[in-house]
Amino acid sequence: MADPPLPDLLSLEPDELHQALLRHFEGRGQPGYRAGQVQRWIYEGLARTPEEMTDLPAPERAALGEAFRLDEPAEERLSESRDGTVKHLWRLSDGHLVESVLIPTERRLTLCISSQAGCAMGCTFCATGWGGFDRQLTPGEIVGQYRASRRWVEGRDLGTVTNLVFMGMGEPLANRGALHPALTILNQGYRVGARRITVSTVGVVPGILELAERPEQFRLALSLHAPDPELRRGLIPLEKRYPLPQVMSALRRFDEAGGKRITFEYTLIRGVNDAMELVPPLADLAREVGAFVNLIPFNPIPYQDWRPSPAERIRAFAAGLEARGVEAAVRETRGRDIEAACGQLRAQVLVQMGKGRSG
Numbered sequence: 001m002a003d004p005p006l007p008d009l010l011s012l013e014p015d016e017l018h019q020a021l022l023r024h025f026e027g028r029g030q031p032g033y034r035a036g037q038v039q040r041w042i043y044e045g046l047a048r049t050p051e052e053m054t055d056l057p058a059p060e061r062a063a064l065g066e067a068f069r070l071d072e073p074a075e076e077r078l079s080e081s082r083d084g085t086v087k088h089l090w091r092l093s094d095g096h097l098v099e100s101v102l103i104p105t106e107r108r109l110t111l112c113i114s115s116q117a118g119c120a121m122g123c124t125f126c127a128t129g130w131g132g133f134d135r136q137l138t139p140g141e142i143v144g145q146y147r148a149s150r151r152w153v154e155g156r157d158l159g160t161v162t163n164l165v166f167m168g169m170g171e172p173l174a175n176r177g178a179l180h181p182a183l184t185i186l187n188q189g190y191r192v193g194a195r196r197i198t199v200s201t202v203g204v205v206p207g208i209l210e211l212a213e214r215p216e217q218f219r220l221a222l223s224l225h226a227p228d229p230e231l232r233r234g235l236i237p238l239e240k241r242y243p244l245p246q247v248m249s250a251l252r253r254f255d256e257a258g259g260k261r262i263t264f265e266y267t268l269i270r271g272v273n274d275a276m277e278l279v280p281p282l283a284d285l286a287r288e289v290g291a292f293v294n295l296i297p298f299n300p301i302p303y304q305d306w307r308p309s310p311a312e313r314i315r316a317f318a319a320g321l322e323a324r325g326v327e328a329a330v331r332e333t334r335g336r337d338i339e340a341a342c343g344q345l346r347a348q349v350l351v352q353m354g355k356g357r358s359g
């Protein structure tokens with residue numbers, strides 16, 4: 001029988017990592033402070049191998065490498081857009097590929113990461129959905145996209161990654177077994193502020209409730225795309241399992257948990273979900289949970305012939321929402337020249353229509 005895989009230094013939560021390292025060094029008759037040294041190399045030094053941990057004696061570096069894994073996704077391909085957007089395609093240890101996208105704006109550098117290889121949700125407007133599901137990512141593979149991207153950015157003196165959004169490939173709340181530890185590791189290990197991390201979901205109710213229970217103020221984005229259940233069902237098959245009224249009640253719980261911000265994502269598809277009659281019900285839903293609305297022009301995908309709504313319709317949507325007391329922003333498509341698709345969408349970013357959200 002094959003040996004069980006070695007524990008992954010990148011997948012363990014900070015407490016577990018500390019305990020595992022203490023046990024490891026204790027077993028080797030080494031002082032306890034070695035655990036802290038390794039943790040610093042991982043979280044602050046972004047070390048990729050034990051060999052880089054130069055304040056450990058050479059035999060300890062070798063022993064660490066034999067007792068633990070540390071596989072970070074490897075860069076398979078890189079595309080840089082004229083507008084500064086950078087897309088990485090990462091190869092996982094078993095050959096699966098996932099994407100992440102760096103999106104620089106004036107004051108921030110946002111990293112959009114993947115939570116699954118593929119996605120099982122089958123949303124009709126999403127290229128990842130059409131491609132189907134391959135497998136779950138581990139916490140280390142999620143966190144690894146952040147580490148590798150940060151190393152890339154910092155190596156070029158481009159500042160550092162300030163914000164993280166789970167808007168790459170996959171449905172993060174359908175991989176909660178890895179999402180929860182990844183959030184803890186990013187927040188407590190790498191010290192990314194909870195309010196700088198946004199989890200985007202298509203409406204997995206139990207997952208929203210779990211996030212509401214967490215004490216940290218992670219942000220939540222709901223991919224709404226239609227205020228009406230019937231229309232939404234045609235875009236998002238999960239609507240049949242978790243209908244909008246249930247999703248809204250989970251969001252109310254999230255909202256009541258205090259200090260937690262909710263955003264609605266609304267991809268505008270010409271003639272599909274951009275009728276002006278939809279503005280009042282959309283505004284009602286947003287007001288119910290104090291949500292900010294991001295309007296996203298649909299990015300055409302190869303699988304069907306939908307088109308984005310015209311710019312003036314998108315502006316009218318935003319104006320209609322604002323007139324009803326709802327904050328809204330139009331996201332500009334970024335990285336068009338490099339197909340910075342973040343798995344399924346081109347990377348997008350808040351642009352000034354109204355106040356744009358900071359954080």
Ligand code: SAH
Pocket residue numbers: 125126127166167168169170171172200201202221222223265267296297298299300301344345346
């Ligand atoms: N599965 C999660 C997160 C990944 S998708 C979710 O659906 O929320 C990230 C965002 O990209 C979602 O808001 C999704 O609706 C949007 N998106 C997917 N395909 C798109 C397309 N073709 N054009 C514009 N936005 C798209």
Ligand code: SF4
Pocket residue numbers: 119120121122123126127128129130168169170171202223344
């Ligand atoms: Fe999956 Fe999100 Fe795409 Fe839907 S929109 S198929 S949930 S990645």
